[in-house]
Amino acid sequence: MQLSFLNLASNNLSGKVPDCWARWPYIVGVNLGNNHFTRILQTSMSSLPLLEMLNLRNNSFSGNLPSFLKNGSSLVSLDLGENQFSGMIPSWVGQSLSNLKILVLRSNKFSGPIPHQICNMSVLQILDLAHNELTGYVPKCVNHLSAMLVINNSLESYIYFPVSGGQLLVEPLLLKERVYDYSSNLGLITSIDFSNNELSGEIPTELTGLKRLHFLNLSNNHFIGQIPQNIGNMESLETMDFSRNHLTGTQIQSFEASSFVGNYDLYGPPLNNSCSSNSSSNKEEVHHVKGINWFFVSMAFGFIVGFWAVVGPLLYSSSWRYAYFQFIDRMWYKLQYRCYW
Known part of the structure; x- marks a missing residue:
């Protein structure tokens, strides 16, 4: 049987994933999301040359990132979110998975720095590493993510699979803790979510060169310094969240106040605190404590x-x-x- 798409999502399946992938060499998409699988073997899944979409979201997989993905040069969408994967994100992700347009590793236990090899993923449109234990800086080479640089509505930017009537069976996007369903026009969306990690340092000015980026979330980290002045150059930016960091200076008035709360050294609209009142209140609070x-x-x-x-x-x-x-x-x-x- 020439199976091209396997969708077992949202069932009550458990245990380990069987090693039977060699029987389906023409498979293009696999969706095992929202089950109770606990173990994925280093199996014949690495011998699927046509595999474009793999969704393992919301299971109980653990251990390091599966090494069979090194052979996933045809992968366009990879969603491993909401599992128990741990260890460092290996550098081969940016080298072997160069055709990825969607990379979701959120809500796992990944640690260590963000590998700069991710910057080599020139067609990447959605990068979600939120809710992990990542440390270090945001790579300055982030402006090499070509798909987020230039506003482009051409057919090349669309994410399309020749199965299930061309529909992309992926989970809805989670942006600023809100769920958005862009399944019909996902190819037009670009997003970076590094929220709820242990990242530090300054927000790189190279981020502001991503003129096609729609959603940016860096909240709940340890970023310091000022918000890059030329962030206004990001023409397509719809939602930005820098809340709960250690940023200083003034914020961007064109975004809502919730995007900046928790940065006690930020002042000016849309927040209701000024530079003088903010500094004096901080001093009084320290003295009181x-x-x-x-x-x-x-x-x-x-x-x-x-x-x-x-x-x-x-x-x-x-x-x-x-x-x-x-x-x-x-x-x-x-x-x-x-x-x-």
């Missing part, structure tokens, strides 16, 4: 000293204990006598 800390320290120290000044002698001196209890008895009799009369 320090005062509260010293107050509790001194209170605890005073309690400890007072407690042992009274209780210590009673524990270690029998004469002090005798005198203390005699004093308590005398006071008790006096109180009783007064209450009686």
Whole structure:
């Protein structure tokens, strides 16, 4: 049987993926998403020369990125999101998967830096590495992602599969924690999502050269410095999120305030804080926090000293204990006598 597309998505399948791919050498698309698979073997899937789409999203796969993908030179869409993959993103992703237009690795446990070889993926339109444990800087070569550079509505930018009536069976895009269904015109969308990682350093100015980029999300990282001044050159940018970083300076007024919240050194519209009020409030907050800390320290120290000044002698001196209890008895009799009369 010349099977061209296998769609087992959204079932209740579990266990390991069987090694039977050699029976279907003409298969173009495989969708195993939204199941409970736990193990994918280093199998004959590497011998599928025509495979263009692989969707393993929302399973329980773990371990390093499967090495059989090195032979996936025909892959156009790869979605491994919402699994338990770990380790570093290997450099061969940008070398062996040069025809990818969609790369989704979100919600895994990948660590280490973003390999600069990803910049070699000249036709890449959707790059989603959100919700991992990635560290280091955003590669400055990001402006080599040619498909995001020039505004182009030609047929070459469309993502099309010669199966299932030409429909692309992929999960809807998740942008700024909102779900968007672009399945009908996905080829016109470009997106970079590095949110919820441990990335640091300054936002590279090379990002602003991506004039065809529609969605950019760098929120919940550790970026510092100012927002690149020429970010206004990104003509196609519809949504941008730089929130919850450590950015300074002024923000871009043409975007909503939620794109910048959590950057306490940013000021000006659309946020309601100014440069002077922001800096003074930060100083007051720091001073207040320090005062509260010293107050509790001194209170605890005073309690400890007072407690042992009274209780210590009673524990270690029998004469002090005798005198203390005699004093308590005398006071008790006096109180009783007064209450009686």
